[in-house]
Amino acid sequence: MNACRLIVISVAGALLMATGAAAQVSLTPPGIEPPAASKAAPNPKARPPAVVKKPPAAELKPAPPAPAPEDPNADLVYGAYQRGMYKTAFDLASAKAQAGDIKAMTMLGELYSNALGVKRDYASAIDWYKRASEGGDREAMFALAMMRLSGRGGPVDREAAVKLLASSAKLGEPKAAYNLALLYLDGQTLPQDLKRSAELLTIAANAGNPEAQYALATFYKEGTGVQKDLAKAAQLLQAAAVADNLDAEVEYAIALYNGTGTPKNEEGAIELLRRAARQNSPIAQNRLAHVLITGRGTPIDLIEGFKWHLIAKTAGNGDAQLDERFAQLSDQDRAKVEDLVRLWFGTFAKK
Incomplete structure (x- = not known):
């Protein structure tokens, strides 16, 4: 694939977690060529890079309001978990799990797996x-599949x-659908099937998973597994952006x-490029530099523009044309x- 740098953890890695990079998109003001990275030839069979991320603590479900102790239906286990009271969560979950509570069993797996309130014990998890x-x-x-x-x-x-x-995906777990889609995309654990990958990404995207929305947007952008649209x-990118992807x-x-x-x-x-640049996205920094230096859509600001150029360059996103223009600045402006x-x-x- 071209711009779709999805996160496919190698099977020797840890979790299949969601992230990506817009390293091959283009923003081309008049007279300025996009960086070389944006011209890479499409390669649908290329294996995306492996990135291992620590599993987030709040993996199980969205945080509910803090439960009231007098409410017999309150989820005291998860309430303690969300407040960081892991030892309390462990004690409460242990009693409920022994009584057959399925959610309490899942919680114990989470606590043992991530050493929260108890010593890490993968066998128990x-x-x-x-x-x-x-x-x-x-x-x-889903958690057991990742292990x-x-x-x-x-x-x-x-x-x-x-x-x-x-x-898990059949039961409606969006993270499972997303990660299964990545396996079909990767083509190593499962035979590559771009259409099936797109179907699974659609399930996860419709459930509000921002990583799936971003990945599926790339599919529609390039016509991978779906009709190009x-x-x-753009709609999927907007939805994922609103969710802070x-x-x-x-x-x-x-x-x-x-x-x-x-x-x-x-x-x-x-405005979006500024926000992303401040979050240290080299792609956004490079594109913002082009815009500020050429003044298309915003007043020219050479000092600020070349600031972002040098910051992006430090992160490996260099730009020979901007280097040449930077060299033409006065000593005072370069300083x-x-x-x-x-x-x-x-x-x-x-x-």
Whole structure:
């Protein structure tokens, strides 16, 4: 695939978690060529890079309001978990799990797996996840699939992982549908099937998963597994951007700037690029540099523009044309730019 740098964890890695990069999108003001990265030839069979992320603590379900102790239906276990009272959550879940509570079993798997309130114990985590999975809990199926796929707590078992993901996805778990889609896209654990991957991404995207929305947008943008539809791609990018997916935010800004699949809105696009640049997206920083230096859609600001150029260059997103223009600045202006760059890295390092 071209711009679709989905996160497909290698089967020797940990979880299949969601992220990506808009490294091959284009924002081309008149007279300025896009960076070389935006011209890469499409390669649908290319395996996306592997990125391992620590599993988030709130993996099980959205946070409910803090439960009232006098409410007999209150989820005291999850309430304690959400407040960081992991030892309390463990004690409460242990009692409920022994009484056959499926959700409590899943919670114990989570706590044992991530060493929350108890010493990490993958064997116990797997045992509780298995019990909850056998009881029909889709979140336990997903978590156990990830452990089987990554080899945590035992040997890698791709076949078992795929079955668990399929069962979880069938029960409506969007994370399972998303990760199963990545396996069909990757074409290593499962035969590559772009159409099936698109179907699963659609399920996860419709459930509000921003990573799936971003990935599916790329499918529609390129006509991968679906009919090419730039308007649909823009809608999905917007939805993912609203959910704070940084890569979708960058690509949606570029779509707005160029009027690709959505009405042209240079002012709105530049605001999105500024926001993404401040979140340290090298692509956004490079595109923002072009806009500020050329003054299309915003007043020219050479100092600020070259600041973002140097910051993006430090992250590996260089631009020979902007290098040439930077060299033409006066010594005084170059010094101003370099002072702003130092201030940026000093501030960012403290975050």
